[in-house]
Amino acid sequence: MTRTALVAGATGLVGGFLLKRLLDAPTYDRVVVITRRSVGLSHPKLIEIVTDFETLELALAKSAIHADDAFCALGTTIRKAGSQPAFHRVDFDYVVNFARAAKASGATRFLLVSAIGASARSSIFYSRVKGEAEDAVAALGFEAAHIFRPGLILGERGDRRPAEAAMMGAMPFLNPLLVGPAKIYRGIPADTVAAAMVAAAASSARGRIVHTYASMASLAQA
Template sequence: MQRKAIVIGATGLVGQYLVKQLSEIYDTLIVIARRPLRYINASIHFYQVNDFDNLAEICANIGADQNTDAFSCLGTTRKLAGSDEAFRKVDHDYNVSFAKLCREKGVENFFLLSAMNNDIDSRFLYNRVKAETEQSIRALGFKQLLIFRPSLLLGKHKGRTLENVSQNIFKVFSPLVPESLSIHPISARRVASAMTMSANNLYERRKFQSADLPSTTSIIENKQMLAMTRVKH
């Protein structure tokens, strides 16, 4: 059986690495994005959209089914979005809409890029919306829901001055901060690798399992991603 996946958030910091890695293990990779991809190969089927409000129209013509894995790396910041409402629309509404459309097509496995320190009762909009998004997608009943919660992402963030400054500070002190600490920053490439490895592990389990895997929601915290992607010398 051919492997198929669908991705949104493919041009972001993690998404651009994820697309390249997934294209190496999936026979067909459907990518929906507003901007052209930096990387393309024969397995990638690219659909460009002007607005994610039209996501349903795009998904209606895409051959996603129960044998398709869905990935979302879609996200923004309050500053880039321009308002609380616009930020929530991207980080919550678009993600949940995508997940619902995938579920309606029979997709059983969903991989969500979230963030560390989510809290539905947080006074911080970012943490609160991330928690709400996780909660909304949990309610859709995917057989396998994998949620990835990285710490500070290392990589060049366009338009994210504060995060770029934080990264520069970290580079000075990084030799003193062991990866065993959960707050240790993680590169976008390693987060993408953790998502890809998790998808491959799930595929191998399903392939050799005589019965269906039980429905589960798995939280992959930052510390776990650091451990599973650590280069062994």
């Protein structure tokens, strides 16, 4: 049986690797990307829906595409967004809009890239928004809602992030020191997160499943 994957955030670091893996996966005969700009790829499986994320529910409904699994790698930083409200729009509003649209299109699994420390009860704005988005997605009633909480995501980004670049350089030395409960804070390659998402979509798990470093590494190797 062939399936259709629905993807948001394909132009980002994790999303770029995720898109390539989905296009290579024999599980899917169609990969539908919801995007504000073209991903710049040509592939027999690939379908692009270029739309504003404010109106993506309407755009997806008009396309009449039936989805099976929805993958969300949307995300920004407060610095890049420019303000807390702008960050909230991307990391909460757009994520939840996409999840609603995916559910309406028939998706039964939703796979979301979040962040370590995400909690709706956090006193840290970034972590609180991430946690609120997780809760809102899980409340939509997908058969399975896979939440991926990486620490520092390792990989080459299009934008300059000096602090992250410094941390990435230190991770080969820091990662071995992060053991036991601290293992969840290890840096993880973007492609490992992407591979774990594709593997999780093929599992029979149900309900809300949270993945941190160890489970993502294990899934990626499966």
